[in-house]
Amino acid sequence: MFRALVVEKDADGATSASVQDVADDRLPPGDVTVAVEYSTLNYKDGLCLGAGGGLVRVWPHVPGIDFAGRVLASDDARYAPGDAVVLTGWRVGEAQWGGYATRARVKADMLVPLPAGLTTRQAMAVGTAGFTAMLAVMALEDHGLTPDKGEVLVTGAAGGVGSVATAILAHLGYSVAAVTGRPETEDYLRGLGAARLIARAELAETVKRPLEAETWAGCVDAVGGAMLARVLGQMKYGASVAAVGLAGGAALPATVVPFLLRGVNLLGIDSVMRPTPDRLRAWDRIARDLPMAKLEAMIRPATLADLPGLGADILQGAVQGRVVVDVN
Numbered sequence: 001m002f003r004a005l006v007v008e009k010d011a012d013g014a015t016s017a018s019v020q021d022v023a024d025d026r027l028p029p030g031d032v033t034v035a036v037e038y039s040t041l042n043y044k045d046g047l048c049l050g051a052g053g054g055l056v057r058v059w060p061h062v063p064g065i066d067f068a069g070r071v072l073a074s075d076d077a078r079y080a081p082g083d084a085v086v087l088t089g090w091r092v093g094e095a096q097w098g099g100y101a102t103r104a105r106v107k108a109d110m111l112v113p114l115p116a117g118l119t120t121r122q123a124m125a126v127g128t129a130g131f132t133a134m135l136a137v138m139a140l141e142d143h144g145l146t147p148d149k150g151e152v153l154v155t156g157a158a159g160g161v162g163s164v165a166t167a168i169l170a171h172l173g174y175s176v177a178a179v180t181g182r183p184e185t186e187d188y189l190r191g192l193g194a195a196r197l198i199a200r201a202e203l204a205e206t207v208k209r210p211l212e213a214e215t216w217a218g219c220v221d222a223v224g225g226a227m228l229a230r231v232l233g234q235m236k237y238g239a240s241v242a243a244v245g246l247a248g249g250a251a252l253p254a255t256v257v258p259f260l261l262r263g264v265n266l267l268g269i270d271s272v273m274r275p276t277p278d279r280l281r282a283w284d285r286i287a288r289d290l291p292m293a294k295l296e297a298m299i300r301p302a303t304l305a306d307l308p309g310l311g312a313d314i315l316q317g318a319v320q321g322r323v324v325v326d327v328n
């Protein structure tokens, strides 16, 4: 038996979550069984924990799109019992049972070894949100961003993606302008390395002029919607925006003018189906370029029983930094 946060759906379609003991034979098929130590909370987990179950189609369900732990049993030559491993994405925790449990089973191809220099707890403080922030920074660098080019904007800065992006960029020598709707997070964001704060309201209005003053050398955008549309018109000539999230909406009420007249690039960032070589490169960069003291400052500890409440909070944009769930 193992312990898991199980989400169930009743005949009326209402969902409820509770911590339960579950038999091992209910684990999904896969070639590596993992004793999970830590999981975390991402926006998608909030959807799967919330009313209607979000992205979940089969019930009962164990959410948790990320986990880190040690291999218990493996049918794959790459992993042996005791090896420390990390899982993010691949639709684990959505299409199959995930990390909100003391035990998980997945295909070996979905795992990466725990990066050297990180603990399983630190890996989950990073989680999908932080891993995606690193992918976004790498994409901006691949498109020519360097610290001398000017300020880099991070939207949704006090959230998970935004916090990690801010800390990495500041560590790499970039001047970070952090957009937040929560002025009370100023000390927190400055502690992560933000050079200045921008009130969400300043970028909330829809596009009135397709081009505004050339302001940003790069952007990691966790918000999407009207804010992304505004930001596109404020990018410097040839600069890039890494589009990561939709916390502010999925619509993009923009014009193509910034692309045509300023050569602005809109770079799509997907973490879920990202091929393994990119994953290894990103985790290696995280171990090098994310200061662990700053990561520690982002952590809010939690247990499995806390998750339903925290899931509702993240959908409201009310979680600061990164939740780390000790599943045991």
Ligand code: NDP
Binding pocket: 041, 042, 043, 044, 128, 129, 132, 155, 156, 157, 158, 159, 160, 161, 162, 179, 180, 181, 182, 200, 222, 223, 227, 243, 244, 245, 246, 247, 248, 249, 269, 270, 271, 272, 314, 315, 316, 317, 318, 319, 321
């Ligand atoms: P969080 O909730 O931790 O962060 C989102 C932040 O966005 C909030 O903290 C808030 O920041 C800001 N925000 C929330 N609502 C609004 C709004 N209506 N308008 C403007 N800003 C808002 O979530 P994550 O950081 O985990 O994820 C951020 C986004 O990235 C989500 O949409 C998520 O689905 C997506 N994502 C995508 C991935 C990919 O592979 N592409 C992987 C991971 C996440 P503040 O209070 O500072 O304003």
